[in-house]
Amino acid sequence: MTTTVIEVKELTKIYNDVNAVDGIDFTIEKGQCFGLLGPNGAGKTTTIEIMEGIIQPSSGFVEYYGKPIHADISQQIGIQFQNTALQDFLTVKETLDLFTAFYQHTLSHEQLIELCDLGDFLDRDNRLLSGGQRQRLLLALALINDPEIVFLDEPTTGLDPQARRNFWKLIKNIKARNKTVVLTTHYMDEAEQLCDEVVIMDKGKIIESGTPHHLLDKHFSDVFIYLPLVQVKADLIEKHQWQVIGERVEITTTQVESTLALLMQEQVSLEGLHVKSANLDDLFLKLTGHSLRE
Numbered sequence: 385m386t387t388t389v390i391e392v393k394e395l396t397k398i399y400n401d402v403n404a405v406d407g408i409d410f411t412i413e414k415g416q417c418f419g420l421l422g423p424n425g426a427g428k429t430t431t432i433e434i435m436e437g438i439i440q441p442s443s444g445f446v447e448y449y450g451k452p453i454h455a456d457i458s459q460q461i462g463i464q465f466q467n468t469a470l471q472d473f474l475t476v477k478e479t480l481d482l483f484t485a486f487y488q489h490t491l492s493h494e495q496l497i498e499l500c501d502l503g504d505f506l507d508r509d510n511r512l513l514s515g516g517q518r519q520r521l522l523l524a525l526a527l528i529n530d531p532e533i534v535f536l537d538e539p540t541t542g543l544d545p546q547a548r549r550n551f552w553k554l555i556k557n558i559k560a561r562n563k564t565v566v567l568t569t570h571y572m573d574e575a576e577q578l579c580d581e582v583v584i585m586d587k588g589k590i591i592e593s594g595t596p597h598h599l600l601d602k603h604f605s606d607v608f609i610y611l612p613l614v615q616v617k618a619d620l621i622e623k624h625q626w627q628v629i630g631e632r633v634e635i636t637t638t639q640v641e642s643t644l645a646l647l648m649q650e651q652v653s654l655e656g657l658h659v660k661s662a663n664l665d666d667l668f669l670k671l672t673g674h675s676l677r678e
């Protein structure tokens with residue numbers, strides 16, 4: 385049985401002449417990793433900040449367990465902001481001490497160190513942390529009050545691929561503790577890895593929602609096969625109207641096996657062959673006509 389933790393109804397936020405959030409509805413279930421996706425300016429941060437009780441909506445509402453946001457919600461939620469300033473001249477351990485003092489109920493330092501993998505740099509000054517270490521400390525600060533719901537606003541933006549993957553492991557650990565995670569990101573691979581449910585926003589509106597798997601099944605039956613251009617004869621490309629993209633031929637098909645059989649029958653070398661299914665980036669492009677990072 386699912387329990388709705390958060391309900392967002394007809395939420396709107398207007399700044400002067402900008403409809404930052406334009407009448408959106410969704411629900412978040414307990415234990416879910418819920419992803420709010422979209423390009424820069426889509427309205428993700430505005431939505432999440434209304435959900436956190438930091439800013440007020442122009443109209444519509446957010447409810448926690450069927451009740452409006454109340455004053456002590458801060459004891460139940462944890463927030464990792466996009467740009468949190470860490471105190472200079474404090475070590476990681478001293479920063480944990482400082483933030484622990486703000487809450488009635490907290491996780492122990494040992495739990496936080498293990499959950500966020502802080503053990504290697506506990507005595508390091510905040511100013512000397514790498515991007516990935518800094519994000520791990522910020523995650524620990526978001527978890528310090530052992531919140532039921534954790535908000536992560538673009539937690540891996542600016543991290544290198546290895547640091548992003550390390551961070552994903554930590555988010556999976558948090559999910560395994562049955563926490564509800566609300567994540568904003570413009571990385572679609574991140575959403576596919578982590579999210580049970582996603583809402584895709586563009587220009588303040590929701591343009592699609594569902595599980596990543598369901599959305600891809602709904603919008604794509606095709607698979608893309610890529611081969612080096614030098615291996616495929618021009619008349620074959622022309623006959624099948626395959627696309628040439630740079631130095632590669634792109635073959636779009638719903639029948640991978642029969643397409644491979646055809647290529648072998650035509651004695652095309654399969655060296656360097658690459659098969660790709662559509663991902664959420666492709667979906668975004670299909671829905672909006674522009675790519676996420678344009």
Ligand SMILES: Nc1ncnc2c1ncn2[C@@H]1O[C@H](COP(=O)(O)OP(=O)(O)OP(=O)(O)O)[C@@H](O)[C@H]1O
Pocket residue numbers: 399400402403404422423424425426427428429430431570
């Ligand atoms: N305080 C503000 N005053 C005026 N306009 C704002 C304000 N905050 C956000 N906006 C505008 O509202 C729109 C949505 O911004 P928002 O930050 O919510 O998007 P976002 O999806 O989180 O983008 P990003 O990924 O860049 O953080 C943008 O056009 C932005 O310029």
